[in-house]
Amino acid sequence: MELLGLPPATWLPVVFAGLMGVAILLYVILDGYDLGVGMLLGGAQDEGERDTMIASIGPFWDANETWLVLATGLLLVAFPMAHGVILGELYLPVMLMLVGLILRGVAFKFRTKMTPGSKLLWDRAFLGGSMLAALAQGWMLGSYVLGFQDSWAAHLFAAITALGLAVAYAFIGACWLVMKAEGDLQRRAAHWARAMLAFAALGLVAVSVATPLVSPPIFEKWFSLPNFMLLAPIPLVTAVTLVALWVALGRYPRPGDRWNWVPFAGAVAVFALAFQGLAFSFYPYVVPGSLTIWDAAAAPESLGVILAGSVFVLPMIVAYTAFSYWVFRGKAGELRY
Amino acid sequence: MQFAANITFHILFPTITIALGWMLLFMKLRFTWTRDGAWMELYRFWVKVFALTFSLGVVSGIVMSFQFGTNWPGFMNTVGNIAGPLLAYEIMTAFFLEAVFIGVMLFGHGRVPAWAHTIATALVAIGTTISAFWIMVLSSWMHTPADFEMRDGVAHATDWGAIIFNPSMPVRLAHMLLASGLTAAFLVAGFSAWRGLRGDRAPSVAKGLRLGVVTAALLIPVQIFVGDLHGLNTLEHQPAKVAAIEANWETRPNVPLVLFALPDEEARENRLEIGIPNGASLILKHHADGVVPGLNDFEGEHPPVAPVFWSFRVMVGVGMLMLLVSWAAAWRLWRRGEPGVWISCALVGMTFSGWVATISGWYVTEIGRQPWLVYGVLTTHEAASEVPASMIATTFLGYMAVYAFLLAAYVGTLYYLAGKGRKADVTVEGPGAVPARA
Numbered sequence: 001m002e003l004l005g006l007p008p009a010t011w012l013p014v015v016f017a018g019l020m021g022v023a024i025l026l027y028v029i030l031d032g033y034d035l036g037v038g039m040l041l042g043g044a045q046d047e048g049e050r051d052t053m054i055a056s057i058g059p060f061w062d063a064n065e066t067w068l069v070l071a072t073g074l075l076l077v078a079f080p081m082a083h084g085v086i087l088g089e090l091y092l093p094v095m096l097m098l099v100g101l102i103l104r105g106v107a108f109k110f111r112t113k114m115t116p117g118s119k120l121l122w123d124r125a126f127l128g129g130s131m132l133a134a135l136a137q138g139w140m141l142g143s144y145v146l147g148f149q150d151s152w153a154a155h156l157f158a159a160i161t162a163l164g165l166a167v168a169y170a171f172i173g174a175c176w177l178v179m180k181a182e183g184d185l186q187r188r189a190a191h192w193a194r195a196m197l198a199f200a201a202l203g204l205v206a207v208s209v210a211t212p213l214v215s216p217p218i219f220e221k222w223f224s225l226p227n228f229m230l231l232a233p234i235p236l237v238t239a240v241t242l243v244a245l246w247v248a249l250g251r252y253p254r255p256g257d258r259w260n261w262v263p264f265a266g267a268v269a270v271f272a273l274a275f276q277g278l279a280f281s282f283y284p285y286v287v288p289g290s291l292t293i294w295d296a297a298a299a300p301e302s303l304g305v306i307l308a309g310s311v312f313v314l315p316m317i318v319a320y321t322a323f324s325y326w327v328f329r330g331k332a333g334e335l336r337y
Numbered sequence: 338m339q340f341a342a343n344i345t346f347h348i349l350f351p352t353i354t355i356a357l358g359w360m361l362l363f364m365k366l367r368f369t370w371t372r373d374g375a376w377m378e379l380y381r382f383w384v385k386v387f388a389l390t391f392s393l394g395v396v397s398g399i400v401m402s403f404q405f406g407t408n409w410p411g412f413m414n415t416v417g418n419i420a421g422p423l424l425a426y427e428i429m430t431a432f433f434l435e436a437v438f439i440g441v442m443l444f445g446h447g448r449v450p451a452w453a454h455t456i457a458t459a460l461v462a463i464g465t466t467i468s469a470f471w472i473m474v475l476s477s478w479m480h481t482p483a484d485f486e487m488r489d490g491v492a493h494a495t496d497w498g499a500i501i502f503n504p505s506m507p508v509r510l511a512h513m514l515l516a517s518g519l520t521a522a523f524l525v526a527g528f529s530a531w532r533g534l535r536g537d538r539a540p541s542v543a544k545g546l547r548l549g550v551v552t553a554a555l556l557i558p559v560q561i562f563v564g565d566l567h568g569l570n571t572l573e574h575q576p577a578k579v580a581a582i583e584a585n586w587e588t589r590p591n592v593p594l595v596l597f598a599l600p601d602e603e604a605r606e607n608r609l610e611i612g613i614p615n616g617a618s619l620i621l622k623h624h625a626d627g628v629v630p631g632l633n634d635f636e637g638e639h640p641p642v643a644p645v646f647w648s649f650r651v652m653v654g655v656g657m658l659m660l661l662v663s664w665a666a667a668w669r670l671w672r673r674g675e676p677g678v679w680i681s682c683a684l685v686g687m688t689f690s691g692w693v694a695t696i697s698g699w700y701v702t703e704i705g706r707q708p709w710l711v712y713g714v715l716t717t718h719e720a721a722s723e724v725p726a727s728m729i730a731t732t733f734l735g736y737m738a739v740y741a742f743l744l745a746a747y748v749g750t751l752y753y754l755a756g757k758g759r760k761a762d763v764t765v766e767g768p769g770a771v772p773a774r775a
Contacts, residue, residue, distance in 0.1 A: 059440030062395060066428070066436045072402050073428045077421030080413040087403060095732050098400045099739065105396035106743060109389045113750050299493055302418040306425045313429040317437075324437050327448050 008304060013297040015307065016078035017286065019314075023074055025275045027067035029172065029268055034061045036173020038104055038130025039166065040192060041123060049185050050123055054108065056180040056332035061108065063321060065101065078303060082286040082296040089148040090140050097136035103129030131166060138165030145211055145278075147288040157210060164203025171196035172271065175263040178252055180332040186260075190252035193263055197249065201242050204274060208235065211281060215288070218281045231280065238273040241266055345696060346740045347401055350394035352695050355469050355514065356521035357387050358462030360548065365458050369451070378541035379548075383525065385754060388443055393747060395436070400736075409710075411720035416492045416711055419485055419500060420475055427471035435464035466514070473513055477506040479711045480702070481574045492714065505574060508567045515560040516698065518552060519659060520691025525549035526666070527688025528755045530681040535756070543675070550670060550684070553663035561656060565620075571705075572621055575712060577635040578705035581645040583617045584610075588631040592617040596650075600642040605633065640707040648700040655694040662687050689748075 034057040044050045057064075076083045087094055104126050111122035142161030146154045174193035181189055212219040222231060245266045253260065284292045297303065361383055368376035402424075413420065441449060441457040449457070484499035485492045494500055526549025532542045572579045584600045584607050585592050594616020598607035618627035632639050666680045676684065710717040 059444040062392070062436040062439055063433065065395065065399060066432045069399055069402050069432060070428050073425055076402070076413060077417065077425045080417040080421065083413065091728065094403055095735075098403060099735070101399060102396045102739060102743075105392050106746070109392045110746060110750060113385065113389060113754055298421055299418045299491075301494060302422050305422045305494070305497060309426055310429055317429065317433040320437050321433070324440050327441060327445060 008300040013293040023071040030064035033176040036169040079296040100132030134166040138162035168200040172267040194249040347397040355517040375540040431468035473510040481505040522552035530684035554667040576630040577639040592629040648697040651697040
């Protein structure tokens with residue numbers, strides 16, 4: 001089937017790159033906040049607060065992690081060559097991330113079912129697992145950005161992005177709590193969000209500056225005319241949003257708990273913008289510097305079969321996900337099963 | 338190996354959740370119709386087990402989705418065009434459905450109307466079953482690949498309908514779903530019997546026992562019948578596997594059914610063989626003179642004999658025990674209305690028998706396919722990754738430690754939950770517990 005006069009082998013990979021991008025972005029936002037809440041458990045003052053924090057993500061985390069499965073799945077099925085290369089290069093951090101995800105996944109369920117004495121232990125496992133997963137993902141990001149270089153400086157860069165992403169997750173997690181928590185916890189969540197925002201912004205600047213400097217093609221892309229003028233809004237809008245959030249978070253929670261969703265929405269916007277910037281930097285490469293999406297794509301007839309299904313299924317997924325967020329809107333306090 | 342260990346671990350949990358989801362729906366519906374609080378109590382106990390089992394399935398499943406790439410790059414490079422869409426459909430049609438509605442199912446009491454909650458329960462059960470459908474499509478296609486063509490060493494699909502409904506798919510799917518039903522049934526019956534033995538006389542415990550026993554007693558004969566069909570199907574498509582199952586070396590008529598033997602691959606014969614004359618010919622060809630293929634026809638291309646031979650006997654042995662115990666228990670429940678100590682003990686002993694049978698059955702079919710990964714298309718060796726063996730060994734040990742720990746914690750938690758019984762339900766759940774609602 002031709003689209004705009006292009007053969008399927010040309011446009012299908014682009015569509016799938018877009019789908020994968022959306023899946024990754026949704027994953028980073030959705031699991032980002034619940035990993036963030038997991039890390040912020042360290043700041044809870046008692047068991048009651050930990051219960052509330054975990055209850056706030058309880059109905060959602062399963063589905064959130066499914067976006068990771070979809071993103072990896074799409075990479076696997078649409079760009080099998082790239083899947084092998086990327087996961088081969090990232091073998092160790094992927095393993096660490098998986099250990100982290102396993103730990104927190106089971107800790108989440110075991111904590112309410114085991115003897116009361118072991119609950120604190122499982123909560124620590126939840127915190128540790130969340131942190132390990134976040135750091136490992138940040139490490140993967142850094143390593144990917146530099147095209148899997150194996151040098152001292154590259155590892156240092158990856159370590160910085162690991163910290164940066166973990167902090168960014170903690171930031172969006174704190175914003176989530178501003179929306180979902182009440183009273184003292186909500187007040188402190190606003191403080192956490194503000195502190196994390198400062199660090200996350202630093203990390204964002206570091207990555208944004210370092211990426212074009214280490215990669216001439218990316219430098220070329222951003223700083224040539226007319227791209228520079230067209231792209232300037234991305235960093236500008238990001239900067240404005242960050243400053244506005246910083247100012248606003250100082251005044252949370254608002255009287256009557258109005259506008260409690262605004263910080264989270266702002267955080268989502270920042271994540272989306274940063275992701276835009278990254279996506280633009282690398283397109284059309286799926287493995288930086290070596291494989292383009294067309295080199296790595298699976299056979300068009302297979303992609304077509306998947307696309308035909310996803311046109312129907314993805315809107316349904318979005319619809320019932322929205323339904324679930326609507327069902328569990330409001331404060332998290334009383335969620336139990 | 339690492340992947341095999343992971344699948345072994347992973348398969349344990351979906352096996353329970355597929356059927357337990359339907360049993361939960363049954364409990365919920367019984368409650369809706371009868372208004373009997375005991376059904377709701379039963380539901381609320383087993384929904385916790387379901388949640389725990391489900392999350393273990395999810396996390397081990399995530400690990401698997403990564404290992405496809407890290408450990409088997411050759412697999413996706415060769416048959417990715419076929420396996421890919423099947424996996425993609427599983428994720429899109431099943432995973433999201435389960436993951437979203439399990440949230441509604443677990444936390445939705447009091448937030449959604451009762452009918453919406455029942456629908457959420459149904460959707461979770463449907464989701465787990467769809468997931469089983471796609472994964473069995475892929476698995477059976479790997480055993481009986483159909484309707485593809487090789488171009489430059491890469492498989493391309495020619496007919497998706499025929500790929501999905503490949504020759505061994507219907508029997509494999511039925512066999513797996515029934516295995517799941519039996520596993521869940523014995524789990525429910527076993528824990529109910531255990532609670533009964535400890536003096537828990539709650540009506541919900543008796544209902545659970547009855548549900549488990551009746552389900553098991555109904556499913557086991559069907560499973561034996563489907564298992565026989567599956568065997569005949571395998572004989573048609575993978576004769577080498579059947580030869581290994583029977584430890585039959587020569588192609589000949591009047592083959593005995595070997596009950597016990599120590600297959601010796603070096604000498605290509607069985608030691609200490611005890612068999613029923615003409616048995617294998619009768620079962621496989623339904624005729625005493627039937628010619629059954631032997632391993633020597635497939636020298637160098639047949640699976641390791643002993644593991645397949647023994648796994649099969651474990652599976653069938655457990656199946657026979659299931660038949661015996663479930664029918665004895667059903668008989669006793671029918672005549673006396675309560676199980677009695679002996680039957681209860683037997684049921685407790687059989688609590689995890691479904692796992693034993695499922696895993697040994699899975700070993701039969703997967704080891705039985707060796708040396709092939711995709712039968713006749715791709716060998717396991719060709720598909721394996723070039724990640725240094727030392728690294729795989731290290732991560733393998735790490736995984737094994739994690740899995741052993743999780744399994745112990747899982748089983749321990751189940752007994753802890755069951756031991757708490759209904760009294761503790763109120764105190765531990767605290768004031769946040771939402772009372773059973775109409």
